[in-house]
Amino acid sequence: VREQPIRIRLLGTAAGGGLPQWNCACANCDAARRGKIPPRTQSGIAISPGAEHWILINASPDLRAQIEAFPALHPRAASARNSPIRDVLLTNADLDHVLGLFLLRERAEKLRVHCTAAVRDTLRCALQIDAVLAGYCGIEWLELPGTMTPLIFNGMETGLAFRAIPLPGAAPRYATAAFSPSGHSVALEFADAQGGARLLVAPDVAEITPELRSAMEAAETVLFDGTFWSGDELRRVDPAARTASEMGHLPISGGSLEILRGLRARRRIYIHINNTNPILQPGSPGRAEVEKAGIVIGEDGMEFEL
Amino acid sequence: VREQPIRIRLLGTAAGGGLPQWNCACANCDAARRGKIPPRTQSGIAISPGAEHWILINASPDLRAQIEAFPALHPRAASARNSPIRDVLLTNADLDHVLGLFLLRERAEKLRVHCTAAVRDTLRCALQIDAVLAGYCGIEWLELPGTMTPLIFNGMETGLAFRAIPLPGAAPRYATAAFSPSGHSVALEFADAQGGARLLVAPDVAEITPELRSAMEAAETVLFDGTFWSGDELRRVDPAARTASEMGHLPISGGSLEILRGLRARRRIYIHINNTNPILQPGSPGRAEVEKAGIVIGEDGMEFEL
Numbered sequence: 001v002r003e004q005p006i007r008i009r010l011l012g013t014a015a016g017g018g019l020p021q022w023n024c025a026c027a028n029c030d031a032a033r034r035g036k037i038p039p040r041t042q043s044g045i046a047i048s049p050g051a052e053h054w055i056l057i058n059a060s061p062d063l064r065a066q067i068e069a070f071p072a073l074h075p076r077a078a079s080a081r082n083s084p085i086r087d088v089l090l091t092n093a094d095l096d097h098v099l100g101l102f103l104l105r106e107r108a109e110k111l112r113v114h115c116t117a118a119v120r121d122t123l124r125c126a127l128q129i130d131a132v133l134a135g136y137c138g139i140e141w142l143e144l145p146g147t148m149t150p151l152i153f154n155g156m157e158t159g160l161a162f163r164a165i166p167l168p169g170a171a172p173r174y175a176t177a178a179f180s181p182s183g184h185s186v187a188l189e190f191a192d193a194q195g196g197a198r199l200l201v202a203p204d205v206a207e208i209t210p211e212l213r214s215a216m217e218a219a220e221t222v223l224f225d226g227t228f229w230s231g232d233e234l235r236r237v238d239p240a241a242r243t244a245s246e247m248g249h250l251p252i253s254g255g256s257l258e259i260l261r262g263l264r265a266r267r268r269i270y271i272h273i274n275n276t277n278p279i280l281q282p283g284s285p286g287r288a289e290v291e292k293a294g295i296v297i298g299e300d301g302m303e304f305e306l
Numbered sequence: 307v308r309e310q311p312i313r314i315r316l317l318g319t320a321a322g323g324g325l326p327q328w329n330c331a332c333a334n335c336d337a338a339r340r341g342k343i344p345p346r347t348q349s350g351i352a353i354s355p356g357a358e359h360w361i362l363i364n365a366s367p368d369l370r371a372q373i374e375a376f377p378a379l380h381p382r383a384a385s386a387r388n389s390p391i392r393d394v395l396l397t398n399a400d401l402d403h404v405l406g407l408f409l410l411r412e413r414a415e416k417l418r419v420h421c422t423a424a425v426r427d428t429l430r431c432a433l434q435i436d437a438v439l440a441g442y443c444g445i446e447w448l449e450l451p452g453t454m455t456p457l458i459f460n461g462m463e464t465g466l467a468f469r470a471i472p473l474p475g476a477a478p479r480y481a482t483a484a485f486s487p488s489g490h491s492v493a494l495e496f497a498d499a500q501g502g503a504r505l506l507v508a509p510d511v512a513e514i515t516p517e518l519r520s521a522m523e524a525a526e527t528v529l530f531d532g533t534f535w536s537g538d539e540l541r542r543v544d545p546a547a548r549t550a551s552e553m554g555h556l557p558i559s560g561g562s563l564e565i566l567r568g569l570r571a572r573r574r575i576y577i578h579i580n581n582t583n584p585i586l587q588p589g590s591p592g593r594a595e596v597e598k599a600g601i602v603i604g605e606d607g608m609e610f611e612l
Contacts, residue, residue: 062371106322
């Protein structure tokens with residue numbers, strides 16, 4: 001019987017590019033550079049089922065800084081090279097969710113990566129990640145289960161169960177020859193071993209399917225796609241940009257806000273927030289609307305227990 | 307005639323993994339985590355020939371943090387998306403020198419990357435970087451010149467000239483099918499337009515060739531490979547590690563120290579310092595020896611003019 005609570009840490013809460021983004025001088029990036037609003041690293045979450053083991057959900061390019069900012073992920077003094085980080089679970093193959101895999105290459109054991117077959121094929125073929133990491137730690141691929149399955153480390157059940165919920169969505173832009181028409185994006189559902197409190201992690205949601213809707217209604221904690229406030233938001237800084245829906249994100253306004261407002265979940269938190277999103281500005285009408293609905297705007301370093 | 311001095315900034319002074327390295331609890335990484343010695347990001351340099359244009363030498367995985375730490379590399383308020391960063395010059399295809407290229411993908415114009423044909427082929431074939439970045443900014447490849455050549459931005463001479471000095475060295479570990487037996491590593495030499503003050507940048511030196519030796523003797527400033535103090539240093543934290551020479555680095559002790567000591571250069575600075583290197587500890591005998599020889603241990607954020 002598990003004694004310890006399941007710990008969850010938001011490592012990074014920004015969408016691709018982070019806040020500020022290196023080449024962006026929009027009002028939000030400017031405010032972050034001037035210290036008016038907190039900076040954000042790119043999307044990632046760490047979960048511990050206890051016993052000082054951690055798994056990562058997505059591996060952002062900011063992973064090195066995210067690990068250093070969180071002592072629970074540091075190596076122990078017992079030996080020179082070690083880490084409490086066990087497996088990595090991926091929700092998609094977007095560069096802001098996978099470039100951090102290259103940063104874990106110095107480990108001694110194979111890197112265990114759980115994802116869909118389509119995501120694995122994208123990483124293998126378009127990034128050649130198997131061949132690149134074979135020169136270092138190597139990868140062991142595990143397919144995400146479709147039904148609740150215990151997470152096992154070294155043959156021992158961890159007290160955490162998980163499953164993937166398939167979502168519609170295209171392969172990332174860099175995957176010019178995607179082999180599968182589907183399987184490019186998932187949400188992840190976690191439960192403690194008692195089948196009680198549930199956590200839903202959904203950083204990239206193009207559309208709320210019936211299966212996702214059910215999981216949102218059953219969850220104690222929902223971490224949800226807060227990329228864009230509105231569909232044409234990115235066009236204001238980059239006229240050539242695609243719309244939110246073309247990029248696979250349901251906007252908050254006229255989209256997820258109403259649905260999250262109606263959930264009974266104890267915690268509803270926006271994650272994967274793009275640097276153009278007006279909810280990042282204190283006092284903005286959008287932020288006021290989100291807060292009035294009882295929804296939390298996730299911040300880097302936020303921690304809670306399941 | 308150029309009016310402004312050539313500015314140089316050490317963006318990052320650590321070898322691959324940085325200081326601390328995510329999975330390392332050695333004395334140096336531990337001291338960096340406890341705030342006893344300054345942390346270091348991975349190897350990279352920025353050079354400005356003036357007019358608020360900058361080029362990068364190598365693109366480390368820490369590039370996003372390195373840009374934010376240096377206001378001269380921030381975008382200007384004039385338009386939402388822009389950057390003073392122009393071209394990138396690579397000294398080799400090591401992951402700690404090239405993963406940052408992926409982080410520049412949001413730019414509107416093609417990313418101009420100067421490197422050898424062997425480095426370009428490694429990045430193209432083993433990392434598929436052309437195909438990946440084609441979905442974003444795309445890459446324009448330029449071959450590094452072997453003789454002093456003016457650096458040109460938008461058809462205008464910048465007042466900076468440069469050339470590559472070939473060095474012995476193997477392709478990186480991830481390049482399982484390297485096509486060329488040579489061309490995997492270079493040092494870069496820069497000069498102002500008057501052909502006067504010279505800067506030599508050599509972060510990965512397996513062996514001091516006669517051509518490199520001449521450039522070291524002619525330079526006003528030498529930025530040199532300080533990866534390892536001794537040949538077997540990495541084995542103390544990782545028994546499976548290769549020696550310094552197997553990894554393409556001349557150690558400081560019994561290697562570069564004597565040669566740097568004898569140079570007439572105004573500045574001799576160690577860069578690309580591995581987290582295991584004892585010179586990182588104040589009061590260590592190695593550090594004392596380096597300092598007594600008048601050689602500077604480079605630090606992140608160090609700036610000077612040519």
